[in-house]
Amino acid sequence: MNPTARLELRGITKHYPSVVANQAIDLVVQAGEIHAVLGENGAGKSTLMKIIYGVVKPDAGEMLWNGAPLKIQNPAQARQLGIGMVFQHFSLFETLTVTQNIALALEKNTDSQDLSQRIREISERYGLTLEPARLVHSLSVGERQRVEIVRCLLQAPKLLIMDEPTSVLTPQAVRKLFETLRRLSDEGCSILYVSHKLDEIRELCHKATVLRAGQVIGSTDPREKSARELAEMMIGSRLPSFEKRELQNTGDIRLEVKQLSRRADDPFGTPLQAINLQVRSGEIVGIAGVSGNGQQELMTALSGEYLDKSAKQVRGDILLKGKSVLGLAADQRRQQGLRFVPEERLGRGAVPAMSLSLNALLTGYDSGLSPKRFINYHTIHQFAATCIEKFRVKCNSPYSEARSLSGGNVQKFIVGRELMLHPEVLLVAQPTWGVDVGAAVFIRQALLDLRAQGIAILVVSEELDELFEICDRIAVIYQGQLSEAQPVNETNREAIGLLMGGAGFAKQEQAV
């Protein structure tokens, strides 16, 4: 084994005013090693990576690079040393071209012809197809990630940091990414792989360091552990078990979408093309797909946020319990029993600067929370308190501002709020995105309980595992088209993955 590690961290500590993000972190990465950094949301993974990349300065601790002590002042210095980072939320500029985006990360002024040529070479060598002249906003999420990776590779990195790289990719794209990463590792490049997806880590990584609440819990060889063992290291307790659902008879059609077409929300969005969908009472229908394929447009059309009364821009029909609701606004649809958990928590699901109580009132005002249009603080306070207790929302009190909660806790509150308002049809977008493992199990269980009560549920999610766990039928959305929903026991991840990549969607429909 190489005596001097590529990168060594000793006692790295970073405090923020209210939390300790990193406490005395030790980490050793060898040359050519793919090293997983594992932990729940808020465990301090991202902060640690930002410290290594020079975006954030640590309060204490030291870093050794190839055995020599080092202080990284800024990302530019990190890049000069050969540290590259692919961010979870891409740091790309949508209105610039691929070449311009990459040029921005290079130190010197580069001739753009020259650079385009180099981009082509690198992308061919690693199997990352890219067209240098395209504007980034027109690229798919997978392609954007390739831009980020190629941008790092152009600088011949010695250490590549990947922050949750697969959260937005199809299973097939994940496999391609792994090939690229293994190839880099064979060439001697070390990789820090931040993720919470245990199966991927077990497949790809040589070593895993587990973080919990800002501290290193331990290091292990992930290939020798089961996913469950890794998960329990990560959350520090036994994984809550998941009640197996049984197939049940479904009832009447609660939500029906017929030939729904609509324009995109904005020029960078995706128009919907003749979408058909049925959700029956007592079933969960899942919509899989890589983000940006029309999920947002579908959800806003269903919830009533996007409304076109003259029916020029929305064609087709949406039926709620057999009655058309196409011309009805969001609140009118709510009165008919439709409840909605949007993907964006702060801003659409909740008002960040308002208390949880008032946020409960926002969608609950027509369900007894404000009799005679006056606010009854006692009632909404109790409602919020019940929701907080029932859904184990971590917060100080119902008077806490929504923005003071972590993302996962806001989500628990919003899901709880909608569930307590007696939905007949429930739309949920990304139910467990950014929620920790324990809470995710809890939310999924709550959805299954609701299904047992005969509620019709539509779930949009990018997590295939989640969809396969809770859904009765799964459809795939791709470039604004929706595939027919398949019963889960008649399909598999592979088939759904292919659909997510666009295989099997009629091309001629796209031209219309």
Place this chain on the structure above:
Amino acid sequence: MGLDAIVLILVATVAASVPLILAALGELVVEKSGVLNLGVEGMMAVGAIVAFAVAVETQQLSLAALAGALAGALMSLIFAFITLTLMANQVATGLALTLFGTGLSAFLGLKYTSVALDGAKAMTIPILSDIPVLGKLLFSYNGFVYFAVLVFLAISWFLYRSRAGLVLRAIGESPSSAHALGASVIKVRYLAVLFGGAMAGLAGAYLSTAYTPLWAEGMIAGRGWIALALVVFATWRPARVLIGALLFGGVTIAQFHVQGIGIEIPAQFLSMLPYLATILVLVVISRDAGLIRLNAPASLGQPFHKQGH
């Protein structure tokens, strides 16, 4: 109307649009970096009085123009310090800057209110200026006009052809991403704001030493606000700013002529026309939401906090 009259109107149009070209292009660079400085009107006012005072005291017009630009830049430095270093709200600070500038210029201008000044003369260029019609149309202006054209060319090149311009646009779109790539967001924004201030100050200097060589309180007459509107309606593109400014100048001059001919329209309505027409036309040409998304700086008006420092 003879050819000479048309040429005169066109020449006057250019003259009327110069302050807008300068101020709006300056503000365009500021906004492209993601900063919204609503203090243009105030910076123009201070630039105007400082340039006028220097011109009266020294009789040196180029020195006066320089002083005007410097005064504008100094005003914008106050804005930059408050919004970029202290991270105060940009809208409120910009409005305060306009109020401050308007008041300060009135105070500084007390003793200059009825002073006469020989304004900037047209530069005659041998041979070129003597060409019939064209010579008058293209080569009969004072230095400010040629400088405005240069500024336009330089900014177009800078924003879309140079690496520094690329960095500036990237910062305007996503300062946190640009920071992660190693760009100095705050420094670039400071420089952009200072440039915008200098341009606004120069625009003011043009008004008080060349366009109408005198000082009167309120002589900026809302041109700073029109410059701000131009930038937005021109969807942050230099060529459209130029077109919008010329249009404004053209309608301004046309309404004088309409008044001169004696058509019975209330004078107040005619004075409204340039503002109305400019906004109307620019709204119509900038209806394309896609173009706006592509050109609007996404981080406009939002303060940038560096993480972890």
